[in-house]
Amino acid sequence: METEAYEKMELLRFTTAGSVDDGKSTLIGRLLYDSKSIFEDQMEAVERSSKRKGLERVELAHLTDGLKDEREQGITIDVAYRYFATPKRKFIIADTPGHIQYTRNMVTGASTANLALILVDARNGVLQQTARHSFIASLLQIPHLIVCINKMDLVDYSEEAYEKVVAEFTNFAAKLDVKDVRFIPISALYGDNVVKPSENMKWYQGGTLLNTLEHIHIGSDHNLIDCRFPVQTVIRPYDDEYHDFRGYAGRIEGGIFKKGDDILVLPSGYTSKVSAIHFDDLQLDEAQPPMSVIIELEDDIDISRGDVLVRPNNRPDQTQDIDFMMCWFNNKGPRPRAKYILRHTTNEVKAIIRNIQYKVDINTLHRIEDDKDIKMNDIARVQVRTTKPLLCDPYRKNRITGSVVLIDETTNETVAAGMII
Amino acid sequence: MKSYQLNHLDELESEAIFILREVFAQFENPVILFSGGKDSLVVTYLAKKAFYPARIPFSLMHVDTGHNFPETIKFRDDLIQKLGVNLIVGSVQKSINEGRVEEESGINASRNVLQTTTLLDTIEENNIDCAIGGGRRDEEKARAKERFFSHRDEFGQWDPKNQRPELWNLFNGRKNFGEHFRVFPISNWTEMDVWMYIQREGIEIPSLYYAHERDVIRRNNTWIPVSEFIQIRPEDKVERKILRFRTLGDITITGGIESDADNLPKIIAEVAAARRTERGNRADDMRSETSMEDRKKEGYF
Structure with missing residues (x-):
């Protein structure tokens, strides 16, 4: 891969939830396998364990099992994180179990996601499990939802079957608070519309799953309006060169901070101006979420961990x-x-x-x-x-x-x- | 319109710096576990960035098995001097001398497993409440389940089935007396990310990562360096090869790969084309399907 291209890649975090039979693990296995993110020794390990269990087919699903208990019981207990990259983006998958007794794991996986992948079996339509996963995505305010209508091979790749599920989901989603919902008909087992466009569903004009993951606009997922800078710690070097340096370290959690901006410190209520934004030995003119920086103010004010810097006319x-x-x-x-x-x-x-x-x-x-x-x-x-x-x-x-x-x-x-x- | 989207390396860097500052804010006596390997070097480098212009507020801690590549020790000592940080060394040899652990015997003997005792003893002796490591979730299946802030009980053990949920960027480092945390700031990085970052930032790494000539023997499908610490059997054939190491561990268990990658662009091209994971050459991971999980539960890195 070209180094330059690699440095322009964006990061997309998405979450999936599912239980044993809905093909979630097969889908992730296929994304990893078809994007060449599976290594030979990982594949060999899966082949060995599939063989030991007497399975005929290599179980792609096993690629995503982590702990010993999970492999023995054939279930995902915890959140597991998977990584793959294409020339456009790097992806972090928070792979979570889908049963109701693992709601907490789904919530955890959803908390950092930009996108949720919801799987629906084309034969069954919107089930309780679909409703549950969609509700969690909406509750956790995941900005984008991709509904994969899976197992299209089992309904003869029928457009009518697909449209029926789309209508059913759209009707249900009216009760939810989600902004961006897309539908893709797929077969995780055979790979239709996962990485390669399906030969069996010419009627579908949209992008494949991978193509959609690569191109969905995530640039406005952060709040760029309301300036929020919670202070993590105060940086005081205590040496001769930086004797008077007093910087506030933290991550920008909202808005764009600029040098020269008026600042209000809460809860104390003091005001000042941004005199410098430091990142390592660089000085920046501005900084946006989720950058970790050090902010210096013009005035010496008592500020400590837990305080927040905001703009005077925009308070939390x-x-x-x-x-x-x-x-x-x-x-x-x-x-x-x-x-x-x-x-x-x-x-x-x-x-x-x-x-x-x-x-x-x-x-x-x-x-x-x-x-x-x-x-x-x-x-x-x-x-x-x-x-x-x-x-x-x-x-x-x-x-x-x-x-x-x-x-x-x-x-x-x-x-x-x-x-x- | 100007784009306010960070690229993925910047986002990972920012996440790691946030975590390192949380460690500083939440713990009293944290250390960076330093092996001389590229991952612990990247963590150390990130710590420098996180607190600049102040110094790194953590000591570095090295668990010295005595079975080192000499290059690693020299590299470590030079770095300590350059950064002006304190070094804590835990010695496996000392643990053996004191009878805390028993040296393994046999042809595949290594001190890998013994490190856990030394690590936990050193943590206890120095009242360390947080050990920062370079572990990554993409390395190994048990590591994929690891938290950023990972709790260890008073015996240093990890309970993978009872981990604290970690949401948003709220990290809970609260603990009782005698317990400690392991923190992994580069959890979300892949091997490729680490190499790209090393190249982008110009981070110095030990020469062992670059292709060089060395005497080796073939063992367990990998090239093991000839050193005073391994037994050479009559049937072993010592060969001189041009190779490099993808990971650095003990000299007794770290297998080299044949390679002519003698600079970073070549290494990156090789990593991109690699069809086996980096730990595939580590004898310690091949002992059984769950060897990493088992060792981690006991308190391993």
């Missing part, structure tokens, strides 16, 4: 009462009146779950208001009170400044994730 919400959609991760439910550590950007505060408004049946999207007993994998709308005000945005506006996790004080486990409403 400042509140101790937060409503969010919560996914519970732990096998023990929330304890009554328990305090949790709430982590939001680089900030940590204590929090109490004050009220559980309703749970969501993620198969039907119905609200459950009579059962408020939170168990692992439940998704619920909750109200939380924090000990100190949070500087946050609605999740719809910014996926980073709008998200939180709850940590159990005694076990230190991450017990829940929340998307601020």
